[in-house]
Amino acid sequence: MTDTTPTPEAALKALRWPLRLTRAGMVAERLSRAFWPLASLGLAVVAVLFLGLNDTLSRAAFWALASGLGILALVFLALGVRAFRWPSRAAALDRLDRTLPGRPIAALSDSQAIGAGDAASQAVxxxxxxxxAAQARQARPVQPDLRVSDRDPFALRHVALTAFLVAVVFGSVWRVSSVADIAGPGGGALAAGPAWEGWVEPPAYTAKPTLYLNDISGPTLRVPEGSRVTLRLYGQVGALSLRETVSGQGGAAPADGAAAMAQGFDVVRPGELAIDGAGGRSWQVVLTPDAAPKVALDGPLKVEADGTMSQPFAARDDYGVVGGRATITLDLDAVDRRHGRTAAPEPRDPLVLDLPMTITGDRRAFTESLVENLSQHPWAGLPVQMVLQAEDAMGQTGRSPPEKMVLPGRRFFDPLARAIAEQRRDLLWTRDNGARVARLLRAVSFQPDDLFRDEGAYLQLRVAIRRLEAGIADGLTVETQEEIAQALWDIALLIEEGDLSNAAERLRRAQERLSEAMRNGATQEEIAELMQELREAMQDYMRQLAQQQNQDGQQQAQNGEMQEITGDQLQQMMDRLQQLMEEGRMAEAQQLLQMLQQMMENMQVTQGQGGEPSPGQQAMEGLAETLRDQQGLSDEAFRGLQDQFNPGQQGEQGQQGQGQQGQQGEGQGQQFGQQQGQGQGEGQQPGAGGRPGDLGRDLADRQRALRRELERQQEGLPGLGAAPEGQAAREALDRAGRAMDEAEQSLRENDLAGALDDQAEAMEALREGLRNLGEALAQNQQQRQQGQSMGRAEGGGERRDPLGRERGNVGRLGTDDQLLQGEDVYRRARDLLDEIRRRSGEQDRPDLELDYLRRLLDRF
Structure with missing residues (x-):
């Protein structure tokens, strides 16, 4: 019987290609591990030659570096030859065998140890x-592992490869020939004769391309000012020389040395550029001038009601503006030198503002606006001169002509706030006005009950006056001057804007400010802002009315107690008021504003059904009472803090030379504080007697009681659903509670200043909670009474359609009023159409009303 057992040679014959490829991979793997340093060194040297970095070296440095690199290359070559071992066929077979399950290649070379004479054993x-053999035929070539990171932890091979790729992209293979120039006589460059290369690189900001001088054969060369000229001379030293008069250096190129073969300079003036020698060339260099930038005002100054100014300007430059600034100086000759400005002003540095640059677009020509609010600057409201200055990339500057103007500042419409702001300006004019300012402020605050709506503003003013008088006695410093000026500014803002938590008071305040602005001839921008404030206050007030509105107003309607006014009627009155002011008819606008005030005063707010307050109203009233108690507690802590800094001073006493007038002012201020502090649970004037620690503990106990009252009110809040306003109200009340806890802790530690900060945070959180709670209640009321106007002051059925027409009782739709009376019938029609469009865009209106409005638009 013939033996068909496969021999190892026959089985391995089928593996010749996988074996060859695996062995070749092993060769590459061992070569990379042995010769990677030599390959990295070769790539680095080629990169240096391609980039021409060798041209920057002198001959001595070149030979020294070349010798070092040659020795290093020999060392790397010797180490590589020593480390390299040619892979054997057995090693390749072993690697290939390890990739197969069961090591079949090694098994094919095995021989049968036992059972050689047994037929069954031989068959097995x-x-x-x-x-x-079948498994061996499944062998595939093994990929080599060319990683040498364990031998090159610093990745030097990657650095060399990166340098080589950069040289290939940005360098030139022809620069390798410069090695022969450095090597000396007998080089290739000498055999080819002298040669040269040159480049002119314009400044980067011009965005112009680099010029290759070898390609320019004309006699004239136009380049931008500041361009960089780079020349390379090849061949025998002295065969070519450079001659130029454009760099302003006034000297020829060096006559000998390697430095003469590579030169660079900037072009600063027109002149001649020439290369003398065989194949040389010359040019007349003409400079393209870089003009200075230009900047100028580009429109009138715009001022908003809060004092923010917006000054348009235009700037341009042939290559682009890189920066600019506005310099404002006081025009002392134009200042009205009366009252507090009689004395010489203190010297102040000019006010310098950076001009805004356009972010997108071309900076060679653009327009922008300088927007700043300089209301707190000492020169606000005084004549000044503004000069704009622009700068280009070359450093050249352009200036605009001086523009005379009055430095805009915030206008105060409240007489008391305006008086305090004027005294602040006089104090900043010069510290010599300190005594005069203190006297006038005492005179202004002589009768606080008639002037101050908020005791906090009065107390802050008295502290500022005392601080000013103490500073005058000790010598008023600049730091004290600025501190008092900031305090007076905050007091004026507090008086002007108020700290109003009640919608009705805010509405009355907005009406007073608008009336004062019309009497004082305010600008259109100021009137527009005050009008917007009035609209917002009116909306808040109407929301408060909606919250307190009776759900069933029939009973009051039968008793004749209901006065109805729709939101549309109020909107029409507001629009008419704004139209009169825009047309300059201030007398008529004043009359209409008075009518609006009387109308709002006559509106009655119902409280729940049958005269019983609703849960929402009870919560609002309770939180408002908590806010008032917290305000009173904060005032007492403030007076206690005053007594700590001024022990022994009570009421009208004064230790700094105060006159009878100042004593009366302080006495009335104390009476004013006592009136505001009534109902707080304490009849004794805080700080009047006892130790400071006793006062702190007493205030801390009252603060804790107020905190518990707030917790009780939070537990009794009505259900607000998942509305964002309701959630915001709860979060605000939680913040108020935490602030009260911190205030209590500060009071127990007798830290009255820290307690005042915590109490102020608590009051602000309470106000925010009141606003959010009111909005949440208003939304709930609106959902319950869809189809009814939220602007009515009393409950009752909606009696008008969106056009203001009576709906009637038995299906009659119309009105007896003449809607088209007057001369301008078409304007009235346009107004009606615009109003329909406006209402149709309000998505919170009922779907039935929106469908009706759309049908009207489709028809007309």
């Missing part, structure tokens, strides 16, 4: 060899 052995 042959079957085993057949299976191993």
């Amino acid at each position: 052995w042959r079957a085993h060899l057949a299976r191993m």
Whole structure:
């Protein structure tokens, strides 16, 4: 019987290609591990030659570096030859075998140890060899592992490869020939004769391309000012020389040395550029001038009601403006030198503001606006001169002509706030006005009950006056001057804007400010802002009315107690008021504003059904009472803090030379504080007697009681659903509670200043909670009474359609009023159409009303 057992040679014959490829991979793997330093060094040297960095070296430095690199290359070559071992066929077979399950290649070379004479054992052995041969035929070439990171932890091979790729992209293979120039006589450059290369690189900001001088054959060369000229001379030293008069250096190129073969300079003036020698060339260099930038005002100054100014300007430059600034100086000759400005002003540095640059677009020509609020600057409201200055990339500047103007500042319409702001300006004019300012402020605050709506503003003013008088006695410093000026500014803002938590008071305040502005001839921008404030206050007031509105107003309607006014009627009155002011008819606008005030005063607010307050109203009233108690507690802590800094001073006493007038002012201020502090649970004037620690503990106990009252009110809040306003109200009340806890802790530690900060935070959180709670209640009321106007002051059925027509009782739709009376019938029609469009865009209106409005628009 013929033996068909496969031999190892026959099985391995089928593996010749996988074996060859695996062995080749092993060769590459061992070469990379042995010669990677030599390859990295070769790539680095080629990169240096391609980039021409060798041209920057002198001959001595070149030979020294070349010798060092040659020695290093020999060392790397010797180490690589020593480390390299040619892979054997057995090693390749072993690597290939390790990739197969069961090591079939090694199994094919095995021989049968026992059972050689047994036919059954031989059959099993042959079957085993057949299976191993079949598995061996599944072998695939093994990929080599070319990683050498364990031998090159600093990745120097990657650095060399990166440098080589950069040299290939940005360098030139022809620069390798410069090595022969450095090597000396006999080089290739000498055999080819002298040669040169040159480049002119304009400044980067011009965005112009680099010029290759070898390609320019004309006699004239136009380049921008500040361009960089780079020349490379090849061949025998002295065969070519450079001659130029454009750099302003006034000297020729060096006659000998390697420095004469590579030169660079900037072009600063027109002149001649020439290369003398065989193949040389010359040009007349003409400079393209870089003009200075230009900047000028580009429109009138715009001022908003809060004092923010917006001054348009235009700037341009042939290559682009890189920066600019506005310099404002006081025009002392134009200042009205009366009252507090009689004395010489203190010297102040000019006010310098950076001009805004356009972010997108071309900076060679653009327009922008300088927007700043300089209301707190000492020169606000005084004549000044503004000069704009622009700068280009070359450093050249352009200036605009001086523009005379009055430095805009915030206008105060409240007489008391305006008086305090004027005294602040006089104090900043010069510290010599300190005594005069203190006297006038005492005179202004002589009768606080008639002037101050908020005791806090009065107390802050008295502290500022005392601080000013103490500073005058000790010598008023600049720091004290600025501190008092900031305090007076905050007091004026507090008086002007108020700290109003009640919508009705805010509405009345907005009406007073608008009336004062019309009497004082305010600008259109100021009137527009005050009008917007009035609209917002009116909306808040109407929301408060909606919250307190009776759900069933029939009973009051039968008793004749209901006065109805729709939101549309109020909107029409507001629009008419704004139209009169825009047309300059201030007398008529004043009359209409008075009518609006009387109308709002006559509106009655119902409280729940049958005269019983609703849960929402009870919560609002309770939180408002808590806010008032917290305000009173904060005032007492403030007076206690005053007594700590001024022990022994009570009421009208004064230790700094105060006159009878100042004593009366302080006495009335104390009476004013006592009136505001009534109902707080304490009849004794805080700080009047006892130790400071006793006062702190007493205030801390009252603060804790107020905190518990707030917790009780939070537990009794009505259900607000998942509305964002309701959630915001709860979060605000939680913040108020935490602030009260911190205030209590500060009071127990007798830290009255820290307690005042915490109490102020608590009051602000309470106000925010009141606003959010009111909005949440108003939304709930609106959902319950869809189809009814939220602007009515009393409950009752909606009696008008969106056009203001009576709906009637038995299906009659119309009105007896003449809607088209007057001369301008078409304007009235346009107004009606615009109003329909406006209402149709309000998505919170009922779907039935929106459908009706759209049908009207489709028809007309």
